[in-house]
Amino acid sequence: MTINEYQTLAMKTRNKEMSQKDTLINGVMGLCGESGEAIDLVKKHLAQGHPLNQEELAKELGDIAWYLAETALAIGYSLEEIFQMNIEKLKKRYPEGFDQEKSIHREE
Numbered sequence: 001m002t003i004n005e006y007q008t009l010a011m012k013t014r015n016k017e018m019s020q021k022d023t024l025i026n027g028v029m030g031l032c033g034e035s036g037e038a039i040d041l042v043k044k045h046l047a048q049g050h051p052l053n054q055e056e057l058a059k060e061l062g063d064i065a066w067y068l069a070e071t072a073l074a075i076g077y078s079l080e081e082i083f084q085m086n087i088e089k090l091k092k093r094y095p096e097g098f099d100q101e102k103s104i105h106r107e108e
């Protein structure tokens with residue numbers, strides 16, 4: 001499955017009655033909410049001694065992917081475009097791979 005195939009399949013389950021604006025709002029709120037669910041699993045592991053439930057964390061990453069797909073759709077981007085833009089940014093920032101000095105003194 002390609003990332004754009006994922007986006008198409010995932011977006012079959014979105015509420016198509018929502019406006020573009022509501023889709024955007026739902027997307028970014030969902031990203032925050034699902035990221036919070038992921039953080040909570042790691043918090044319970046690190047601060048409360050729970051075993052890290054990697055399968056649950058993987059499911060939350062999937063939920064984040066769903067809302068990423070929806071947010072991208074709301075602004076007219078495919079996931080492939082979003083991912084490609086990110087890789088281009090990272091190639092510029094770290095042409096030889098991660099560099100602490102470049103991280104501390106970022107030009108952007």
Ligand SMILES: [Mg+2]
Pocket residue numbers: 034037059060063
């Ligand atoms: Mg979730």
